[in-house]
Amino acid sequence: MMKRITDLTRRITEVMENVDFSGVVLIKQNGHTLLSTTRAYANRSDERLNQPHTRFGIASGCKIFTAVSICQLIEQGKLSYDSRLADVLSIKFPLWDQGVTIHQLLTHTSGIPDYFDEEVMEDFAELWKERPVYSMRQLNDFLPMFQHQPMKSAPGERFHYNNAAFIVLGLIVEEHTGQSFTDYVEQNIFNKCGMSDSGYFETDRLPRNTAIGYMDQEDGSWTSNIFSIPVKGGADGGAYITAPDMIRFWNALFSNELLGEETTGKLITPYVHEDDETFYGQGIWINRRGEALLKYHVMGFDPGVSFMSSVYPAHNLQVVVLSNKESGPYPITMAVEEALVR
Secondary structure (H helix, E strand, C coil): CHHHHHHHHHHHHHHHHHCCCCEEEEEEECCEEEEEEEECEEECCCCEECCCCCEEECHHHHHHHHHHHHHHHHHCCCCCCCCEHHHHCCCCCCCCCCCCEHHHHHCCCCCCCCCCCCCCCCCHHHHHCCCCHHHCCCHHHHHHHCCCCCCCCCCCCCCCCCHHHHHHHHHHHHHHHCCCHHHHHHHHHHHHHCCCCCECCEHHHCCCCECCCEEECCCCCEEECCCCCCCECECCECCEECHHHHHHHHHHHHCCCCCCHHHHHHHCCCCEEEECCEEECCCCEEEEECCEEEEEEEEEEECCEEEEEEEEHHHCEEEEEEECCCCCHHHHHHHHHHHHCC
């Protein structure tokens, strides 16, 4: 066992050096920590190092929190998977198909337009050159970016990763709970899981022990991401978490503390075949190896942010990789799989 951990540590250290990683890696198996390591700075100007409990932005990695929120409302009888958007949200979308359902929004098959269409856009920061990021503090602030756009495809026709769909789901949460989306998640997910270090923080007043996101330039210079992402995250992305808190979330989800067993099962069902052995459930990615389940995982990438976290049920293995740079989690996750998932 000790040799395996030593070999794993050496391999992950090599990968971190090769990609100039900045962040935190936490690997747990059977409830025991195999590896907890950090590298580089949470704040480069002050040379403040990343720590095991440093908070990082996770971009779209928190779409699963939105999915769990909606599923909680479904369990309470306030919604159903087949509820039509037009029947559960008073906000009007005049050019949209009236048949769009909650399930289609959760699985990226609604066909609605997106404010950041990853099929035609690459640079998220481009969105904020004419729209000040400091004004993006609530879900309603995103509506002008897609509310009056036409459908991209027919509902249920195909998978199209869609950030606006999760903004809409967050608006549904707000309308049916009377709370802001972020307050709802913090109270009904983070607090239930014991995720005491996590939250939807504003970039212009980050709490202590939070990593600043950085974008490196080819000439060796760098800038922070404060002008490249919305000032406050929401239903489509932008929460801040710690590595131990992500483990707490996984433990609560798979022990049915957030949702009942049946609803949890639906959340992690592979509804949509994305490519090769990759599928999508409700706010969560699912990978198979042949006919066997390989992992459940979430991921997020924004300017100055990259994140992956995976659960390998057959190996009782959990992996969290948080970074305050734009890349790094993927090669580290692949290295973990090569070492521990055979």
